[in-house]
Amino acid sequence: MRHSRLAAWGPLLVVAAVAMAIYLPLVVVANYPLAARTLARGATLPCDSALACTFFLRNPVLPAPNQLLGGILALSWPPGAPYALPLNAWWTAIETVVGLSLAATVGFLFAVLLVLSRAFQLSVLPWIVASQTVPIVALAPMLVVLLGRYGVQGWLPKAIIAAYIAFFPITIGLAKGLQSPDRLALDLMKTWNATTFQVFMRLRIPASLPFLFTALKVSTAAALIGAIVGEMSTISFAGLGKMLSENARASDVVGTWVLMLACALLGILLIAVVDLVERLVTPWRR
């Protein structure tokens, strides 16, 4: 059950090594024509062969590892600066986590109603499904304008957009989890004349926790994308999404790649947190 440190990191390092083995030649192949042309034009570059220059282009097709590293460092210090990754990632994380909490609350209510009432299931479930087919990029600006009319501004509208796309997996996952106890377990509660409330508290809800956490992991990824799309498609003053749209406008290739890496890292981090909470909340699982 417990992995040794090496066993845990070994496979990860192997994958990283393989990725590098593919990535480096790819950098050379992708940038070579541009490097050759740039050199031929007589631009000043800190290199003298086209091959070496594939790693030093101002606007490369595919940024080299040294350029990514430089970009990360440039965008990380000081961490509290308005252009810095840590500050902006922090706001995106806040929006995602608040969005997830909102989604979990709404998802739980919907799931309980879905389990309790067949009528609710028949009348509301199709609308819940329909809500998810509306493209979030179309919806986000409208939602922000609408919320702005009622004074809801800043990071909160993004959290609400995150919640909007995160509540669906949570609703479906929880509804499945609440229905997961088998016939016999329900019969057993019946022999003790347990109330519906007791059946929820002592049987359905504990049984649904593993389902909830599976759904939460899916939702975390969805909520993060929701928050970023929310930031990109509306007026924003902070967030990875804001940085992404600024970079796209400036066509800063290295910066865009650094931001994509930052988004991925934030996603991994948030899901790791969910995983940790899962371990704490469901200690009975092997």
Next chain:
Amino acid sequence: MTLADTPAVASAPRERTGDPALVSVRAVSMVYADGTVALENATLDVGAGEFVSLIGPSGCGKTTLLRLLADLAEPTSGTIAIAGRSPAEARRARAYGYVFQAPTLMDWRTVRGNVLLPLEVMGFPKAEREERARRMLALVGLERFADHYPWQLSGGMQQRVSIARALAFDPQLLFMDEPFGALDEITRENLNLELLRLWRETGKTVIFVTHSIPEAVFLSTRIVVMTPRPGKIETVIPVDLPQPRSFETRETRRFFELATEVREALRRGHGFEVED
């Protein structure tokens, strides 16, 4: 249908009480939605303080009968009364404890937590809950495993937890569906003895399903032999072995005679099935 032409109506020997039948089953039939006749025209009286075993081949309706008594299913026809009340009323009054054929433990609760569950549902005070859970786990020999989770136990241990759980709230009436089926012979005989002692000391009424002839003879005041397809009560055999019973009881001549009688009744049931 009158009582006179129902098979095997046996009135309970009221050894210790003069009460009318605690459990009364009258011409009960059970046909499942798919047309399976699980029980046909079963009539049975169980007096307070009796220990009645149901024995019969797989699929003859033993579990079905217990589920009907427990108000987990409704008979297609016939009537059931428990202490003069309907099964539904008895269930709401928490009149019985039920040990299912499968342990049905909650994965997320420890062994102690599982035994505590019915006590929590019924609102026992905290100190009393803990005390009862401790006593029940001692009774089934699992004190050392109180903090284990179900997946850490063997099948037999899980079943013992479910027995402790059914006994925890001290119901006067116990339904037990093959509770010792998953146990080794020695543990089984020990728990047989424990159960018999508990029954004798507390005056509980037990309706017990088993596939083991020696177990049925050893435990019961009466044995109900059933036949399958459709499930019927073939005969009811009173067991006149003296109380208290002990390991030596299993070696007496009367024990073997009764075991033979049950075996022959079961054979008759099977023969009936072959002719069909």
